[in-house]
Amino acid sequence: MFDATVIEKARAEGAIIIGKTSQDAFGFGTFSTNVGLGFEIPKNPHDIKRACGGSSGGSAGFAALTKQTHASIGQSTGGSIACPASFCGVAGITPTYGRVSRFGLIDYANSLDKIGSIGKTVGDAALLLEVISGHDANDSTSLKQEKEEFSKLVPEKLKIGIVKELFENCDAHVKKECLKAVDSLGMKTEEISLPLNSKYGISAYYLISTAEASTNLARYCGMRYGLHEKLEGSFDEYFSKVRSNGFGEEAKRRILLGTFARMAGFRDAYYLRAMKARTALIKEFKKAFSRVDVLANPTMPLVAPTFEAIFKLSPLQQYAMDLCTVPANLAGMPHASIPVGKHENMPVGLMLTADHMGEGKMVQASLAVEALK
Amino acid sequence: MPKQKVDKALLLRVAANARLNLTEQEIEEFLPQLQEMLEAFSKLDKLDVEKEQPSFQPIKLVNVMREDKVEKCLSQDQSLKNTKNKKQGYFMGPRVM
Numbered sequence: 080m081f082d083a084t085v086i087e088k089a090r091a092e093g094a095i096i097i098g099k100t101s102q103d104a105f106g107f108g109t110f111s112t113n114v115g116l117g118f119e120i121p122k123n124p125h126d127i128k129r130a131c132g133g134s135s136g137g138s139a140g141f142a143a144l145t146k147q148t149h150a151s152i153g154q155s156t157g158g159s160i161a162c163p164a165s166f167c168g169v170a171g172i173t174p175t176y177g178r179v180s181r182f183g184l185i186d187y188a189n190s191l192d193k194i195g196s197i198g199k200t201v202g203d204a205a206l207l208l209e210v211i212s213g214h215d216a217n218d219s220t221s222l223k224q225e226k227e228e229f230s231k232l233v234p235e236k237l238k239i240g241i242v243k244e245l246f247e248n249c250d251a252h253v254k255k256e257c258l259k260a261v262d263s264l265g266m267k268t269e270e271i272s273l274p275l276n277s278k279y280g281i282s283a284y285y286l287i288s289t290a291e292a293s294t295n296l297a298r299y300c301g302m303r304y305g306l307h308e309k310l311e312g313s314f315d316e317y318f319s320k321v322r323s324n325g326f327g328e329e330a331k332r333r334i335l336l337g338t339f340a341r342m343a344g345f346r347d348a349y350y351l352r353a354m355k356a357r358t359a360l361i362k363e364f365k366k367a368f369s370r371v372d373v374l375a376n377p378t379m380p381l382v383a384p385t386f387e388a389i390f391k392l393s394p395l396q397q398y399a400m401d402l403c404t405v406p407a408n409l410a411g412m413p414h415a416s417i418p419v420g421k422h423e424n425m426p427v428g429l430m431l432t433a434d435h436m437g438e439g440k441m442v443q444a445s446l447a448v449e450a451l452k
Numbered sequence: 453m454p455k456q457k458v459d460k461a462l463l464l465r466v467a468a469n470a471r472l473n474l475t476e477q478e479i480e481e482f483l484p485q486l487q488e489m490l491e492a493f494s495k496l497d498k499l500d501v502e503k504e505q506p507s508f509q510p511i512k513l514v515n516v517m518r519e520d521k522v523e524k525c526l527s528q529d530q531s532l533k534n535t536k537n538k539k540q541g542y543f544m545g546p547r548v549m
Contacts, residue, residue: 176511352501395485
């Protein structure tokens with residue numbers, strides 16, 4: 080019927096779309112293990128017993144696996160580009176909220192969703208970002224912006240903030256690889272503390288994202304969207320039957336949590352409180368960016384775990400894995416994950432975050448990190 | 453955020469609002485998980501947000517208006533292409549009364 084704006088823009092520049100990759104259904108997951116019926120869980124190209132990360136796991140896994148020149152489109156709500164890029168050892172860029180049009184995207188959470196790029200190199204990811212960026216009248220949240228040539232940027236000396244709390248909660252080897260990379264840059268650094276983001280980020284993020292998701296998924300009721308069944312019973316009976324048969328376990332869990340958070344009687348205490356907390360967390364970021372150009376922290380607190388380890392985690396333990404990626408996503412700040420070393424022969428990712436519309440600095444710092452290899 | 457005890461009755465109320473029929477097995481699984489999550493998320497109570505305005509978007513957005521003129525859009529046939537439940541050019545839904 081029509082192409083998403085990002086696909087239209089990529090095609091207009093001569094891109095060849097070779098296919099779709101599997102991911103967590105609706106973006107609900109950190110490991111691409113919630114792929115839904117009929118889809119295969121993507122395996123990490125570095126070790127097939129381990130996950131690609133999620134939710135854009137197939138996009139990152141394929142970018143790592145293919146020998147061809149390739150860039151993938153990914154979508155991040157709470158870290159779904161940075162996480163798989165880190166686990167698969169490729170470069171992933173999540174832009175400022177609103178830089179890239181979401182027209183044609185299946186919504187997860189409207190105030191958080193961002194389409195971004197994944198490439199074997201920072202240059203490839205930056206080029207795809209340049210192509211898909213831009214204001215779009217079809218997306219009311221898309222930002223008016225000047226055209227920026229991210230693909231022409233070169234490494235620059237910048238001031239890097241080392242986020243104290245996000246290093247503290249990571250595996251010691253991951254921490255060591257990330258600190259080594261930042262030190263090797265030879266740039267000015269300053270320790271930055273983000274106590275509110277590290278303490279409250281996950282709670283605010285999951286309340287907001289599931290509340291928004293629960294309204295977005297209301298359309299999957301078997302009329303225009305979702306499974307279709309024989310029209311039987313009242314509308315309540317029909318919608319409930321279709322939704323109960325069609326949604327996977329994780330989708331149901333998030334719909335329940337989100338519906339609760341915005342129900343009469345609970346809305347102010349949960350949903351609205353989380354939205355106010357988000358304001359405090361954004362202010363904390365803005366203060367940090369008055370001191371440094373780019374913030375650095377490990378993308379994920381560990382290297383890609385095995386499927387065996389993942390299936391032992393409770394949903395809350397899985398959500399807690401997003402500790403480092405959630406703050407920048409909640410605040411809509413552009414961020415990149417760049418491979419910086421290995422532990423257990425698996426890639427480690429360094430996350431670099433810049434202020435709103437600061438993709439230029441983020442790409443410059445990312446190129447400098449990549450040049451360390 | 454008040455200490456909200458999620459019991460089976462509340463879970464079923466939420467599920468009914470969300471138009472989900474839960475099986476006994478799902479109730480057994482989701483109930484402790486939701487209790488654990490809300491317990492963990494209640495740490496937000498410790499953050500003073502009294503003076504904060506809610507951020508419904510991470511970046512301030514202004515209303516975008518376009519000129520009120522008819523533009524190209526999907527045809528009736530295209531709009532109905534993905535649904536099985538249609539009749540005489542309309543979406544057909546379940547009975548309401």
